[in-house]
Amino acid sequence: MTNHKPSPAIELLLDGFSRIHDGVAQVLNGLSAADLAWRPGPNANPIGWLIWHLCRIEDLQMSGVAEALGRAGVKGQLWTDGGFAAKFKLPYSEEACGYGQSSAEVGEFHASAALLKEYAEAVSTQTRNILNTLHDDDFAIVVDKNWTPPVTAGVRVVSTLMDDAQHLGQAEYLKGLQAKA
Numbered sequence: 799m800t801n802h803k804p805s806p807a808i809e810l811l812l813d814g815f816s817r818i819h820d821g822v823a824q825v826l827n828g829l830s831a832a833d834l835a836w837r838p839g840p841n842a843n844p845i846g847w848l849i850w851h852l853c854r855i856e857d858l859q860m861s862g863v864a865e866a867l868g869r870a871g872v873k874g875q876l877w878t879d880g881g882f883a884a885k886f887k888l889p890y891s892e893e894a895c896g897y898g899q900s901s902a903e904v905g906e907f908h909a910s911a912a913l914l915k916e917y918a919e920a921v922s923t924q925t926r927n928i929l930n931t932l933h934d935d936d937f938a939i940v941v942d943k944n945w946t947p948p949v950t951a952g953v954r955v956v957s958t959l960m961d962d963a964q965h966l967g968q969a970e971y972l973k974g975l976q977a978k979a
Contacts, residue, residue, distance in 0.1 A: 805934050811955060812929050815856075818962045819922035822849055825969045826911040826918075835908060836976055840901065845969045845976075847907040849914050850886075851896035852965040853921045858895050859958040860921075863951050864928045866941035872928060876920050885913060929955075 804812065826834075826849065834846030843851075857876050864872035877883050883892045889906045890899070937952030949957075 802933070804930060804932075807934055807937075808929055808932055811959065812926060814959050815922065815925050815929070815962070818852070818856075818959070818966055819918055821966045821970065822852070822918045823915060825849065825966070825973055826915055829911050829973070831908065831910055833973075833976060834911060834914070836972070836979075837905070838972065838975055838979070842972075843904055843968065844907065845972050846909055846911075846914060847896070847904050848965045848969040848972070849918065850907065850909060852962045852969075853914070853918050854895045855961055856925060856958055857921045859954055860925045860928050863941050863954050864931070867932075867936055867939060867951060869928060869931045871931070872924065876917070876924055880920065882917050882920070886917075 825845065829845065831846075834849075835844050837844045854877055861872055861875045865874070873879055877895075878892055886909055888894070888908075890903065896904075932951070937950060937955070939951050940948040941951045941954055942949035
C-alpha cells in the first residue's frame, strides 16, 4: 500500500500502534472466556470488552481518516464491512463501539481470546496500511467537522493512539488484579 518511505513522524506512529497491538496480544495470552468477562466490581469494564473497545475505536477512527483523505485500498471498517460484527455476534447494534454503553450492556459482552486476537491483528494491519499511505502534510487536513475546532487527521490519529494506550493499561491492570484474586 505504500509507495514512499515513511517520515520520522509516521515511523513513530507506526511504532506506537505496534506497541499497542503487542500489548493486546500479551494481555489476551492465556485468558479464558471467564477471565475475559471478569469484572472486579459490578460496573467495571472487563478485559475482553476493553480490548474489543480499543480495537473497535481504532478500526472506526483510522478507517474514517483513510476515507476522509480518500485513501484507496481501505474498504471501510473491518467491524462492519469486514465481517467481524457477524463473527462476534454481540448483542449490540452493528454500529456500537463502546461509547455510551450501560454497565448492563458491557456485561453482555462475550468473545474468545482467539476471536479478539483475530480482530486485533486485522485492525493492526489496517492501521499500519493506512499510516503507510500518509504524508506529513496530511496531518493538517480536517477529517471531522463535527467538533469545534474541527478535527484534523493528526489529532484523530494521536487521540486514537492515546485512547488505545489508556484502555490497554486498564486491561493490563485488570489482568494483574485478576491473578491476585
